[in-house]
Amino acid sequence: MGQNYIYKLRLDSITKTVPLPYNEYVQQYIDIYAKRKDLFGKMMGLSNYYFPIFDKALKDFNIPQEIKYLTIVESQMNPHAISRVGATGIWQFMFGTGKAYGLKMDNFVDERKDPIQASYAAAQYFKDAYEELGDWLLAIAAYNCGKGAVTRAMAKAESRDFWAIRQFLPKETRNYVPAFIAAVYVMNYSGKHQISPQACSLFLKTDTVQTNRFVSLASLAKALNVDETALFALNPSYKKKIVNGTDEEPKRIIMPKLRDIDYASVYEVLNNSEQDVSMRVVQASTDDVRDLRKSRAKSASSHAVVFHKVSAGQSLAMVANKYGVEVQDLRVWNGLKSKTIVPGQQLKIFAKNVNRLKAPVSYASYTVKAGDTLSEIAEKFNGVTVQSIKRDNKLSKAGLRAGMILKISKG
Template identity: 35%
Template structure:
């Protein structure tokens, strides 16, 4: 039985090699059991891998930031707690089968793709990571795919782009719509502020359309289209999405210079071969295309690695109404009796819970059953706690655990705005600590302080994901 969410969520299903991405169920979900079952088997993530070439030289490759996210940050999302659950009829085995090189090559060749899905030792390392340490995060992403993949595919199809690009948000955000990187890249597609505005996304103090799954997906499709017009090679497009086109052009220039080619000579296909440019690329970007190939692999062959998708109960249908006055989400929830968190999940672009209808007509998405109640009680909604909710400002503690940007910290940012974890590791080892606030997770503390969950665990001897509010923990 199919259900469909108007505009934002579509109940489309995608066949994998042995099952749909996730089963659709209607029964209620026990959120506490869901988190406990997964937390017991979660393995701390690391943020890099090492490879040794035939000459014995070691290479360190950084994981994309989303591959270091702690599982609890994904399971604590409203959509996860409400609509996803551990599958009851699929045994999630801890055994991760290993296969021969020929099997991986053959499987990658069977994925319908116009893009080159190469196999090598680097790709294998990323496949091993997804099928091993990140297998429970993959289980989450397979379930969340029912929410987001239809949106991604529709946006990509509208610009006639390869549908395989729908897996970019796997390595950008781990399908976390609230993801914010250390440098401020935001949303499923991890747009930086400038690029988001360049591609038509509204971003201000009240609205951030990078958080909107639909609008950000169409903006990402336009950006990917433009990158392909520049490079004409999909591997370079994917790399440029990570590090910026200027860094790809710099890598091409350096490669050509090492080959003795002059600037007047025509750029050839050889000059735009990702694997030949590989040594000239920024550190994290070297792992980006291999991670993309591995994401395509694991989202297709998860069953062969004993990974069970989380079951999905699709949200009820929703629709939009337009408001011409400022209105707070808690005003709507308080009058029509709808869960405020549900309204927030349907309207992720409103960053401070205020829909700024007074500035320009603004749309608010509500469950269909609540649209009529809003219309019938619209005046009451606008008047409910208006002074309190529309004029209050958040109170923050100065010098608590908010990041401080100093001259030395600027060096951790590359020219293209990306954050280098390696540079960050080498700065400030003075043993700073923060106090855990109620409701905070390890992943939130790690992001706020420019570190990783794995390092917080090591510094503080923490096992698992549970931390006590009021406890002081070291962040470096």
């Protein structure tokens, strides 16, 4: 009892805005995390680079700073983390939710892996979740299982208290909130558990530039005289290791703080737009495993198929670019275990998945049902985001009422 009381006092001492109650579920995760000394030592090192990024995004949306510790539970602060169902990046956004909150995913970039962009999307999500649910622990639970699932659990329990509705939530979510509280505890009381911070592998002092050209990160690393992997780690969202900046949409490059001797060679790389790569941007299709299973079955049964004969020198990426599809789709459709293809090989391509320009359409209407949330509605419509729904309907908050008719921009 004495030891438990100490844990409670420690949690009370670091509680700010988000409640950090002590109970048996929290203790279970404290016991687990306190044994992972190497992992949490690494998290403490990485926090020196990532926490200032998270803090700024959360502060800009007036979200409690404690929310940043969720990245430990979600991804162990790994921008390349991918879950078994396709959640991606430090904040583990699913494809549909990421798109609904304005993150771009195409053949060049996956902004779910961009610590800055994804942090702002997460902050916007928490702003909406708190407006709808009115409790930070419920908002955290919603981040794991969705606002709709939390709303339904609240209705079953007839309560707005996480611990009261916990039994009605998915199993993973029941443990998610205690794991978050334990992560906050261990990061703040690491010394009490003989956990020492490890050195951060990322450059802590950086410069940021915006470019309207295509820039090779490998060439830039050479000009900076740094290891390629170090520069890739600062810019994890660029799939091809190419920053695809344009006049219409400049892109950000983060690099180690420049020294005087770097400027001339860096300037040359930043202003050399001759890259041996197609500049065509192809929107990514979903990588949500659940959606892929459904679409695979649907495509196979009802859509026309195009067959492509591989020519000498063609790569899978070249074929994907020609038809406006993703490499991962080609591999799924053709049962390919690798990206290697050979001349004369026949590749199956589903015609519906070829991206074509669409004529602008004005608005569709959507009648809000009980339990609907803005992010869930946005995911139902292609190209629609939470922000566009709020803008088109002049909604100041994320709360909805059953029966409301929303304008949905389809242009």
